[in-house]
Every structure is written in structure tokens, then in C-alpha cells.
Amino acid sequence: MKLPHLPSRREFLNFSAVSLMGALISGKTLAQANDPSGNGVTESVIGQKTPNQALKSLLEGNKRYTRGRLLHPRQSLKRLSEVAKGQHPFAIILGCADSRVAPEVLFDQGLGDLFVVRVAGNIASDDAVGSIEFAVEEFKTSLIVVLGHERCGAVKATLDALGKEGKIPGHIGSLVDAIRPVAEELKNSSGDVLDNVVTGNVKYVVQQLMKSEILNEHLKNGLLKVVGARYDLDDGNVSLLT
Ligand SMILES: [Zn+2]
Incomplete structure (x- = not known):
């Protein structure tokens, strides 16, 4: 019996390079190159x-979520074993750490798709910025999406x-201190002050x-984008702020 030809490591690498060049020439992402159906729900999102394109994928996922048409993409055991070898979020x-604002759910994404940093008030703490860098x-x-939400605690x-007066208990003060400059600036604003500070805080964190320096290197080359967004607790809709 003739055994099927298995590619050597060199042949495999050459094939990968060809795939990459083809994708670059055609203007497609590798994910699209590996997803001839074009439905965006391939198990193999590589590259x-x-x-x-990233923002479009998130907003389309959010649209599915708000319409009750979740696809739960890339959440299979096959995907589990794929991403065990490496991740390409x-x-x-x-x-925010709020239990109602779960990014994989509200953007209808799967394992290995999103690198999520959650902290109450979605503040740019040193640990959060370091994780993002x-x-x-x-x-x-x-x-990068800074995602604030309606009625943030x-x-x-x-x-x-x-x-x-008085000290804020425990470590909660560090959250309050991070949001305080925006809250001070907008505490007398017209309309819904809480919502004004939610959106103001998102814009402030985007600026931070x-x-x-690390992010700027990628921003100036056009390889990175930072956007602010607000999640509506009532209808699940994500709207862009910046
Ligand atoms: Zn919150």
C-alpha cells in the first residue's frame, strides 16, 4: 500500500510562507485565506x-447577540485543541469586571479570539496597561477596545x-482615584451625570x-487601533465612542 505523502517541515514552512504571501497579495487575512466559505466562523483563525477587520468582526458578533442569533463560534473541542498549541487573539x-459585561458573550466570539483584561471601571491601571502592551x-x-458600560458601579x-470625608475601605480607593479626575470634571454636567462619566472615563482611558510608548510604536505604523465603546445593559448594544 502506498503511504500518502506527508510534508516535511521545510515543505510545510514553504507552504505557510506561500499562504502568507498569497493572503497579503490578495488583501485577505490569513483567517479569510483559511476560510474559503467566507462565513467567518471557521475553526481555524490563524494570523x-x-x-x-477586527472591529467589524466584533460589531457583527454584537449584532448577532442583540438579535438573539448567537453562533457561539470557535467553542468546540476541536478549537480547544487548536488553541492549546498557541493563541492569536x-x-x-x-x-469592566461587571458580571453582566462578558466580552466573549456580548461579541459572540470563541476561544482564543479575545485577549480580555477586566477590572472594575475598566481603568488603565499599571497591570491593565502592562497586560495590553x-x-x-x-x-x-x-x-484595543476600551469597553465601558451603562450604570457602572x-x-x-x-x-x-x-x-x-473619610477613607475609602480596603483597596477600593485605587479604583475611585483612577476615575476621580473625570468624575470631578463632569459631576455638574447636564443630563445623566453617571452616563456622562461612564463615557468620559472610557475616552480618558483611551487617551491614557x-x-x-509600546502601543505608540504600533499605532504610528497603522498596525494598531484603539477605540472606546459603551455597552448598553438594557439592550446589549455596543456603540463606539471614539
Ligand atoms: Zn462597571
């Missing part, structure tokens, strides 16, 4: 999307603490990320 989400350097992820706690 990176452009910032705009196409977007980084800096979101790591992901951009390590995985060449091209999109950390933002409300900050507004409540303004002008009050832009100050990172």
Missing part, C-alpha cells in the same frame, strides 16, 4: 486581522465619594493608553 478588550507585542493584536461609587 491577524487588520484593525478595521484578534482583539484586546479592556472591560504584552498582548500587542506578543500576538501583534491590532485592535465603580463609576457610581466614585461619584458618591466626591466631596465626602495612547501615551504608552
